[in-house]
Amino acid sequence: MVTGRAASPPTQASAEDPIVFVIDDDASVRDALSNLFRSVGLRTVAFGSAHEFLQHKPADVPSCLILDIRLPRLSGLDFQAELTKAGIHVPIIFMTGHGDIPMTVRAMKAGAVDFLTKPFRDQDMLDAVTTAIERDRNRRDKAKVLANLRAAFASLTPRERQVMTLVTAGLMNKQVAAEIGVAEITVKIHRGQIMRKMAAKSLPDLVRMAEILGIGRASGRAQT
Amino acid sequence: MVTGRAASPPTQASAEDPIVFVIDDDASVRDALSNLFRSVGLRTVAFGSAHEFLQHKPADVPSCLILDIRLPRLSGLDFQAELTKAGIHVPIIFMTGHGDIPMTVRAMKAGAVDFLTKPFRDQDMLDAVTTAIERDRNRRDKAKVLANLRAAFASLTPRERQVMTLVTAGLMNKQVAAEIGVAEITVKIHRGQIMRKMAAKSLPDLVRMAEILGIGRASGRAQT
């Protein structure tokens, strides 16, 4: 396992610096890539197999994965599927010496960032990594927001969740009250509680949260 | 140019039936594909060149395009780029006899649905077409909604657009009034007008429209 970092300014590795993971059974490839990434100031961690990568604790920073299609035990494509199934959505850049088109299509369909044929130009790899990191940064930001919203939504009581659904669907308090069979004042109280628990500053704010949470489409009951 | 359709029930071509466009300079390929699609009840229109396709009036139904990478004058890849640049976003399925991986990657990155190597199995082509049509149906639905919203938004006066931005951002009438330097009653009047013109049934409704229109992010002024 090789770890590299830019030496130019003696900065210590920040928690927000992205990491590039490399998996290849050929040590010379690992070293070459590590050197390449180090030369542009990217933290790099290399592994000889998919198994080793999985042992490593998942990094909590934007990252991407450079993978050879032909891995020792598991094929790169299958590994990609495994990761997806396991809910690990790190962007993947494939390398291959003798890949074919169906492989490429499968990888790209499954969300790969790029598929480089060896030998490739350093710049192509760096471009792909830049894209991949940016994509991961985006994905992580969205996931963070979503997780926070889900936690807040989970802190609501069942009744509050129901009221939130109806209110964000555009119903007036009295309509919500009629719908669920309670007094209007009760809806108002629930509503105030919802705004506090969700930390919504305004109704539009709450509506946007509901949108992100996908409320009123698949869950609960559909309103007309 | 070959046009086919399922003969089983003597149904006439409905405006909502999807169309498969085929572009290939080899007549036998065109015929084979037309027969294949006709056998499953898909309307098909085939062309010998990209130029002929462009002469044809764009169909106003869900559709997709089957394209050979190696086209007479223009390469399939370049043609894909042309279409994208021209704002034509029909899903493309590529076929190739001797394609390579960089071509495949480029096509997939540019949004191609699939990239089939000849000879391919009929079922693979049909699956790709199904996916492509479904994707186009989705895209068209979204585009339609967006176009309607944009038209409604364009019917607003500049002031109304400004008020809509601030209101959907969560500001109260009095805050909007202070922000733009008018009386609160004026904001209320604008607001009522906005609801009518946008055909919004409720504030949450209007907020969702603003979200789709991307209001409050890139356009106008950013609120704090």
Add this chain to the structure above:
DNA sequence: GTTGCGACTAAACCTAAGTATGGTCCTCCC
């Protein structure tokens, strides 16, 4: 030169939303 429209405002009025305060009823848990 007047007609139309966008922007603005006031007064009067009504409905909707939101916030206490205070209290009942029930259930689950220690």
Add this chain to the structure above:
DNA sequence: GGGAGGACCATACTTAGGTTTAGTCGCAAC
């Protein structure tokens, strides 16, 4: 058996949202 918490409701009150009517001002098109 005594909390704790969820759901419910009433009264009273304040603020926010929204309409109608009626009118001023400026500008551009006919």
